[in-house]
Amino acid sequence: MPDFLPPSAPAGRPGCELCREAGGTLVFQSARWRVIRADDAAFPAFYRVVWREHVAEWSDLALADQAALMGAVTAVERVLRDGLAPTKINLASLGNVVPHLHWHVIARFDWDSRFPAPVWAAAARAVEPPPAARLRVPLEELDARVARAVAALAPAA
Numbered sequence: 001m002p003d004f005l006p007p008s009a010p011a012g013r014p015g016c017e018l019c020r021e022a023g024g025t026l027v028f029q030s031a032r033w034r035v036i037r038a039d040d041a042a043f044p045a046f047y048r049v050v051w052r053e054h055v056a057e058w059s060d061l062a063l064a065d066q067a068a069l070m071g072a073v074t075a076v077e078r079v080l081r082d083g084l085a086p087t088k089i090n091l092a093s094l095g096n097v098v099p100h101l102h103w104h105v106i107a108r109f110d111w112d113s114r115f116p117a118p119v120w121a122a123a124a125r126a127v128e129p130p131p132a133a134r135l136r137v138p139l140e141e142l143d144a145r146v147a148r149a150v151a152a153l154a155p156a157a
């Protein structure tokens with residue numbers, strides 16, 4: 001796993017957890033964005049693409065930067081679709097809790113605990129066997145595939 005590269009001063013914000021730490025299992029990091037896997041047992045194939053500098057809103061990014069970030073989001077989505085054949089991919093950018101620009105890329109399955117509601121809804125059912133055991137591809141292999149896919153877009157930092 002790569003080492004977390006914090007925002008260059010003075011772009012970081014004290015007290016922002018995505019400026020201070022990776023925010024999950026760090027899968028790949030370029031100079032401008034990183035991909036992490038959220039460590040969420042209910043949703044094991046839950047990745048985030050995080051802009052490195054502290055930016056709160058999508059429209060704060062220049063168009064070229066939006067395109068670069070969306071390229072990474074798209075690459076992660078493609079890996080999840082190809083590897084896991086999910087019922088649906090969910091893309092979301094909220095930032096209500098941590099207002100540091102990031103996109104959620106989440107593989108959803110009709111058996112998951114909240115489907116068809118958003119992952120942030122209350123659980124509707126228990127899932128057995130555990131979600132990670134139901135994936136077609138082990139998480140370590142999925143991480144490696146994601147890292148390879150996004151490495152084609154930008155060099156590692």
Ligand SMILES: [Zn+2]
Nearest residue numbers: 016019054100
């Ligand atoms: Zn931040």
